Amino acid sequence: MSPVSRNRSANSGVNIEAKQQNLRLRANMMRAVRRFFDDRGYLEVETPHILSAPIPELHIAYIETPRGVLHPSPELYMKQLLASGYERIYQISRCFRAGERGGRHLPEFTLLEWYCAGTDYRGLMKECEAMIRFVAGKLGLGSSIMYQGKEIGLDSPWDRVTVREAFGRYASVSLDSALASGRFEEILVGEIEPHLGHPRPTFLHDYPASMASLSRLRAGDDSVCERVELYLAGLEIANGFSELNDPKEQRRRFERDLAARERSGAPTFPLPEEFLRILSRMPESAGIALGLDRLAMVLTDQAGIADVVAFVPAS
Amino acid sequence: MYNASDLRKNLKIQLDNEPYVITDFQFSKPGKGQSLYRCKLKNMITGLVIDRTYRSGDSFEQANLEERRMQYLYNQDEEYYFMDVETYEQSMLTSEQVGEAKNYLTDNLEVDILFFETTPIGITLPNFVDLTVTQADPWVKGDSVSGDSKPVTLETGYTLRVPPFIEEGTRITLDTRTGEYVTRVKE
Numbered sequence: 001m002s003p004v005s006r007n008r009s010a011n012s013g014v015n016i017e018a019k020q021q022n023l024r025l026r027a028n029m030m031r032a033v034r035r036f037f038d039d040r041g042y043l044e045v046e047t048p049h050i051l052s053a054p055i056p057e058l059h060i061a062y063i064e065t066p067r068g069v070l071h072p073s074p075e076l077y078m079k080q081l082l083a084s085g086y087e088r089i090y091q092i093s094r095c096f097r098a099g100e101r102g103g104r105h106l107p108e109f110t111l112l113e114w115y116c117a118g119t120d121y122r123g124l125m126k127e128c129e130a131m132i133r134f135v136a137g138k139l140g141l142g143s144s145i146m147y148q149g150k151e152i153g154l155d156s157p158w159d160r161v162t163v164r165e166a167f168g169r170y171a172s173v174s175l176d177s178a179l180a181s182g183r184f185e186e187i188l189v190g191e192i193e194p195h196l197g198h199p200r201p202t203f204l205h206d207y208p209a210s211m212a213s214l215s216r217l218r219a220g221d222d223s224v225c226e227r228v229e230l231y232l233a234g235l236e237i238a239n240g241f242s243e244l245n246d247p248k249e250q251r252r253r254f255e256r257d258l259a260a261r262e263r264s265g266a267p268t269f270p271l272p273e274e275f276l277r278i279l280s281r282m283p284e285s286a287g288i289a290l291g292l293d294r295l296a297m298v299l300t301d302q303a304g305i306a307d308v309v310a311f312v313p314a315s
Numbered sequence: 316m317y318n319a320s321d322l323r324k325n326l327k328i329q330l331d332n333e334p335y336v337i338t339d340f341q342f343s344k345p346g347k348g349q350s351l352y353r354c355k356l357k358n359m360i361t362g363l364v365i366d367r368t369y370r371s372g373d374s375f376e377q378a379n380l381e382e383r384r385m386q387y388l389y390n391q392d393e394e395y396y397f398m399d400v401e402t403y404e405q406s407m408l409t410s411e412q413v414g415e416a417k418n419y420l421t422d423n424l425e426v427d428i429l430f431f432e433t434t435p436i437g438i439t440l441p442n443f444v445d446l447t448v449t450q451a452d453p454w455v456k457g458d459s460v461s462g463d464s465k466p467v468t469l470e471t472g473y474t475l476r477v478p479p480f481i482e483e484g485t486r487i488t489l490d491t492r493t494g495e496y497v498t499r500v501k502e
Contacts, residue, residue, distance in 0.1 A: 057347070058347075058349070059347065059348060059350065099320050099350070104342075185349055185370075211348070213347050239346050
């Protein structure tokens with residue numbers, strides 16, 4: 001028996017015909033995504049998958065290789081391309097995050113990232129709407145899709161809700177007390193997410209500045225950052241930023257997160273110096289990472305991520 | 316010790332000095348945030364189910380559980396007595412803890428009793444047991460109304476449907492996982 005067939009199964013737990021149908025629809029989805037970006041003058045690129053100096057993400061466990069870690073997203077190199085004068089780029093790549101396995105997570109998954117110079121997260125939201133509408137249209141799904149019994153109307157405009165508004169509307173505690181008690185994620189997942197993304201897709205935006213990551217703080221209100229997440233029927237699909245291009249501020253955040261990784265006992269790596277060096281040349285821009293496995297779940301109406309990929313790791 | 320990343324369905328852990336089994340498990344990780352491990356946990360003593368959310372960094376005691384091979388002795392009202400086949404020590408489970416297993420308990424049957432530390436909390440039966448039919452209607456040949464099965468009562472008081480040729484005094488094999496008839500015991 002080969003290592004592949006020992007560790008993985010192409011048909012685990014699902015009807016073979018249903019899986020084949022899902023994979024055919026997924027392949028059509030991929031073609032439609034590429035068509036959308038190609039038509040809009042985006043350049044499809046590929047970047048290295050092995051990083052010796054990854055972003056010191058607080059909550060990502062890397063999969064290590066002898067030459068570095070497998071990339072958890074192509075973000076670093078995509079921005080280096082932006083800084084080198086490529087103004088509209090996209091990439092579809094396998095990304096790797098250790099320990100992420102559940103009904104909506106795989107440790108090896110497919111991410112679409114695109115970046116556009118001269119726009120911000122508002123422009124990004126519009127383009128994201130257009131892209132998903134285009135893909136649903138190409139697949140013959142029309143302007144309204146059903147996901148797990150919930151209707152998602154794709155016609156404009158989609159809902160836009162700030163994080164603070166969402167806490168006020170759906171949560172049992174305020175945003176500030178959730179942050180102070182360290183329960184932000186718990187409340188978001190348990191009380192807020194189920195309400196987002198139906199009957200229209202929802203952009204949840206303006207995250208607390210402490211969660212800015214690589215996004216720019218909002219001009220005129222530095223308590224929030226220009227970061228946005230897209231939800232479809234309770235499922236988180238994408239995370240985007242108005243990109244921070246201030247190397248000093250970015251280095252300060254990286255150093256803070258690196259120190260936190262060290263304190264928690266997580267493995268640490270050198271900071272991505274080449275990225276920091278070139279960051280000041282990056283134009284005003286926005287970029288977004290969208291989980292294509294998740295989008296395939298919605299478009300095929302599958303509750304589990306395992307039903308939209310050919311192989312899953314043995315549990 | 317277990318870490319949050321070890322959590323999964325059916326894992327048994329100890330919380331507040333009581334054993335729990337994870338009956339439902341969901342991994343989530345919102346945006347760039349930390350991992351959440353959302354669990355439904357069933358108290359293995361009281362049966363109560365609780366919801367808990369854990370994060371990376373949380374750790375858990377393994378539940379100190381042990382199974383011992385024991386013989387069923389007798390019951391007195393709501394109390395069921397068992398004896399350890401090696402040490403001859405006796406232990407008691409309540410009628411509620413024994414549950415449906417009482418349908419299959421006959422004198423001297425060997426079962427596995429689950430202990431949390433020194434307290435007996437549960438019972439696991441062999442998959443197959445043999446029991447005697449104590450009450451059955453006679454088989455009327457050509458009776459097509461009752462179909463191809465009929466009800467009988469066993470020595471434990473348990474009633475079930477069996478093929479029509481089973482008579483009073485016959486020993487039959489049952490599957491304790493389904494409660495269904497398997498075969499007639501060949502004497």
